[in-house]
Amino acid sequence: MSTVPPPFPTPQESVGHPELLQLGTALEPDEPCLRADAARNRARLLEAAARLVAERGADAVTMEAVAAEACVGKGTVFRRFGDRTGLLTALLDHSEKKFQAAFLAGPPPLGPGAPPVERLRAFGRAMLRRSADELELQLAAEPGASRRFTAPPRRVLRHHVAMLLRQAVPEADCELLSHTLMGQLDPALIHHLTRQCGIPMARLEDAWVDLVDRVTGTATGG
Numbered sequence: 001m002s003t004v005p006p007p008f009p010t011p012q013e014s015v016g017h018p019e020l021l022q023l024g025t026a027l028e029p030d031e032p033c034l035r036a037d038a039a040r041n042r043a044r045l046l047e048a049a050a051r052l053v054a055e056r057g058a059d060a061v062t063m064e065a066v067a068a069e070a071c072v073g074k075g076t077v078f079r080r081f082g083d084r085t086g087l088l089t090a091l092l093d094h095s096e097k098k099f100q101a102a103f104l105a106g107p108p109p110l111g112p113g114a115p116p117v118e119r120l121r122a123f124g125r126a127m128l129r130r131s132a133d134e135l136e137l138q139l140a141a142e143p144g145a146s147r148r149f150t151a152p153p154r155r156v157l158r159h160h161v162a163m164l165l166r167q168a169v170p171e172a173d174c175e176l177l178s179h180t181l182m183g184q185l186d187p188a189l190i191h192h193l194t195r196q197c198g199i200p201m202a203r204l205e206d207a208w209v210d211l212v213d214r215v216t217g218t219a220t221g222g
Contacts, residue, residue, distance in 0.1 A: 042080055042090075045070050049091055061088060088141035091155070092160075093135065096153050099130060103160055115150035116167035117216050120181075123161065124208035127185045132194070132201050138187040158182050168216045177215060184208060 039142060048069035052060050059185075063084055067074040081087040083132045107141070108114035108124040119203035149158075183189070193199045213219040 041072070041076065045072070045077055045080060045087075046090060047106065049087060053137060058095070058136045061091075061140065061210070063087065067095060074200070075187055085143055088137060092137060092141055095130065095134060096156075100156060102126070102189060116164040117212060117218050119211050120161065120164045120168065120212045120216070122183060123164070124181070124212065125205050127157070128190065128201060128204050128208065131185070131190050134207070135191055137196075139191055141217075142187060154182075157185075165216075172215075181215065184211060 025198055031152070044071065045066060049061050049066045052065055054067055062085070063077045063081075064074055067077045070077075079086065082180075101127075103110050103113055103119075103123060110126055111119075116123070143154075148154065158178050161181050162174045165172065165174035165177050190204065193204060194201060199208040210219065
């Protein structure tokens with residue numbers, strides 16, 4: 001006999017997915033596992049990459065450029081991050097962890113304690129605002145087609161959306177619906193709509209809320 005999940009997910013329920021704790025890349029061991037000198041070198045490389053982003057934009061961040069900026073050999077950068085995508089993902093790792101902490105254990109409505117539909121609305125708004133701040137870097141760090149939907153950060157976000165959907169509309173195919181909703185938060189689409197079409201971010205936020213309400217059956221119409 002099936003049971004209906006409780007209306008308000010708890011932090012324990014949120015971390016029930018092992019994927020929710022997997023950020024960064026497989027080439028990045030947790031900081032406590034790094035030797036002190038390796039941790040310092042990694043921080044130095046990330047600082048060099050961040051300077052390049054701030055001064056010349058994300059397109060200027062190549063393995064060679066970071067090596068030159070940090071005054072190390074190119075091989076050192078490849079050994080630490082694997083490739084350019086791994087390096088850019090590491091640059092985004094801090095904000096990724098901060099955002100994850102906010103929706104797993106932060107205050108409602110983004111964090112636990114609010115109804116699932118309210119949390120979905122808040123999640124999309126927060127994602128859109130984060131993308132507005134980091135759009136160029138997010139685009140540069142976008143994995144290739146074969147890894148786009150399996151990269152740990154993307155899986156974290158989609159699993160969270162699927163969990164909230166199961167709370168709101170347990171009878172729906174929430175796995176597929178979560179992909180549909182995440183499509184509206186895709187950095188490439190946000191870039192197209194805001195930079196190429198000139199659509200203000202406020203309109204994207206309103207469209208997200210409208211989509212959530214329609215998917216969950218809470219739209220008022222009119």
